[in-house]
Amino acid sequence: MxxxxxxxxxxxxxxxxxxxxxxxxxxxxxxxxxxxxxxxxxxxxxxxxxxxxxxxxxxxxxxxxxxxxxxxxxxxxxxxxxxxxxxxxxxxxxxxxxxxxxxxxxxxxxxxxxxxxxxxxxxxxxxxxxxxxxxxxxxxxxxxxxxxxxxxxxxNGRKPNIASHSVCIECKRRGTTCVMVAHGTPCLGPVTHAGCGAICPAYNRGCYGCFGPMETPNTSALSTQWHETLGVDKDDIIRVFRGFNAFAEEFRKESDYYESAK
Amino acid sequence: MSSTPNVGEHVIVKRADFEQLLDALNARNYQIVGPTVQEKAIVYDEITSVNDLPIGWTDEQDKGRYRLKRRADEALFGYVISPQSWKKFLHPASLRLWQAEQTDDGFHITETAPTAPQYAFIGVRACELNAILIQDRVFMHDTYVDPNYQSRRTEAFIMAVNCGQAGNTCFCSSMNAGPKVSAGFDLALTEIIEPDRHEFVVEIGTELGAEVMGEVAYQTASQAVQEQAEQIVTEVASQMGRLLDTTDIKALMYRNFEHPEWENIGNRCLTCANCTMVCPTCFCTTVEDVTDLTGQQAERHRYWDSCFNMEFSYIHGGSVRSSNKARYRQWMTHKLATWVDQFGTLGCVGCGRCITWCPVGIDITEEVATIRKTDSALLTRLREK
The missing domain is CATH 3.40.50.700 (NADH:ubiquinone oxidoreductase-like, 20kDa subunit)
Structure with a gap:
């Protein structure tokens, strides 16, 4: 054989x-x-x-x-x-x-x-x-x-088990309390692709989007909340979306929006 | 007093003797889970003594906002509700269901037997207890029983605690799910705290609860004290931070399937799924099969899933509910309408978690009010006039 x-x-x-x-x-x-x-x-x-x-x-x-x-x-x-x-x-x-x-x-x-x-x-x-x-x-x-x-x-000729939903689900599954709601920490988790296991929120840090946009990211709703409720400066919103995944379409559009509004 | 009280009886346990309750449960090998302060929140986790309880702490909740605060007194249960419910113990977020091994003539499956600790839950609120009763219907009272849920649930000891205050996102009164604990508990406590007095009025719910109480120092509760405890919870009912008018709610949701408000919610909704994760009645899961690199060993795992995920409604050709609007509508309509057709009750207990823990503060009670105000049937009637 x-x-x-x-x-x-x-x-x-x-x-x-x-x-x-x-x-x-x-x-x-x-x-x-x-x-x-x-x-x-x-x-x-x-x-x-x-x-x-x-x-x-x-x-x-x-x-x-x-x-x-x-x-x-x-x-x-x-x-x-x-x-x-x-x-x-x-x-x-x-x-x-x-x-x-x-x-x-x-x-x-x-x-x-x-x-x-x-x-x-x-x-x-x-x-x-x-x-x-x-x-x-x-x-x-x-x-x-x-x-x-x-x-x-x-x-093995199968589809990989890689979820494209938000990081929030990883936080909730591991029992991490939401840093955005409970501490007022700006967090990209709701618009970011899962995969890291929600490491940063587990250490009381906001997610900074290392895995790029999740499947259906509503970046404008999140940045509006950051700006209006958490008081995040518009320049900081641009900087946060211009990280490791700055050129990913949905993140790029969001930072471009704030830049063009300057 | 050392005899065992009767089911239905009300007794008093002094604050100084509260530890004995935990000792009695410990002696019975329960894994005690209760409220405790972690990362600036009061969460449910393993506790070993009364000192682990959030003594003198409370929570302030509003839409998209939670803050841990100091109280003026040393109350043990002087907070409203935790970020996540007891669901995380009864219906765990991840679970291995079985393992399989390739053999010469096919494959062999080894099921993972339900091996849950015997939990004692300390501080279950009325809304949460009602949520557990709703999940009982889903997991145990239908054609198919979930053995994992069943083993955890039937072994669990429930020490409920009546609310001494309502939160800003609470609406259990509207959902007929609180604030008074009415059924499904082994013991139900009401905390009474005054300058020179700190004690608990305990209602005995089951024989098991009575046995446990028999090992604790207690006194019979006078009629006056029982009435005082009753008064506390009655006042809470009038303090609800929010209201949800449930009149004809099922029909309201069904006939407003095309209401313009859904589009408005869709613009705000992050589809992050937080509402479904924190909801004490949401029960959806997905399964994942994994193999080792050689394909000789396989395992099936179950995880919490959400109707806000694209994969959730994925069928050949794409996701059925691809828009944000469609996914929020699916979730809210399930809670307030299709749940009734499916399980005979509403799927919401008014705990308010979906409001507090929505990062952008979408409020289900506001959304119902908006839809009701501009109800399509109402508009049609107005047009006809």
């Missing part, structure tokens, strides 16, 4: 901090099981050994910020049967998408001693803007157990 073919896994990096792909190495207990279930064919962060394409499953971290990367993602898509984006950079453009709201040349001139060496695009865009993506896993960083779940679902 032929040995069952183990799917070949590749992990790719674009403009990002590496935190999401490190979540895979951070799996510890599950890492050996993952390594046993797939052939780790390309993962420079973990191993120098690489296997030639094609790959069954590509995990892509990071956003597209250079012309070179815009070409490279096309090549990766061509050699990948399935392509899954992981983390806020790959799914929404990341914190570096703040350049999309300004002139990138201004940033370059401030940050770099020799700006003439910098060759970059004017925008930071999610992977799905460039190629077809089979699945998007949210988070800054992603939740490692959700990453294992996505790989698991892929291996």
């Amino acid at each position: 032929l040995k069952k073919h183990k799917p070949k896994l590749a992990v790719w990096k674009f403009a990002s901090c590496d935190g999401c792909q490190l979540s895979l190495l951070d799996c510890e207990d599950e890492l050996l099981a993952v390594a046993g279930a797939v052939e780790i064919a390309y993962f420079p962060e973990a191993s120098r050994a690489t296997m030639r394409p094609p790959y069954d499953l590509s995990l892509v971290e990071g956003s597209i910020t250079t012309a070179h990367d815009a070409e490279r993602i096309q090549d990766i898509r061509r050699v990948s049967k399935s392509l899954i984006t992981i983390g806020a950079c790959a799914t929404a453009g990341g914190i570096q998408s703040l350049r999309n709201f300004a002139d990138v040349q201004d940033f370059i001139n401030i940050v770099y001693a020799s700006p003439e060496y910098i060759n970059t695009l004017a925008t930071s865009t999610p992977i799905a803007t460039h190629v077809f993506v089979d699945y998007q896993l949210r988070g800054c960083p992603i939740n490692k157990m959700q990453l294992v779940e996505v790989i698991n679902a892929y291996l």
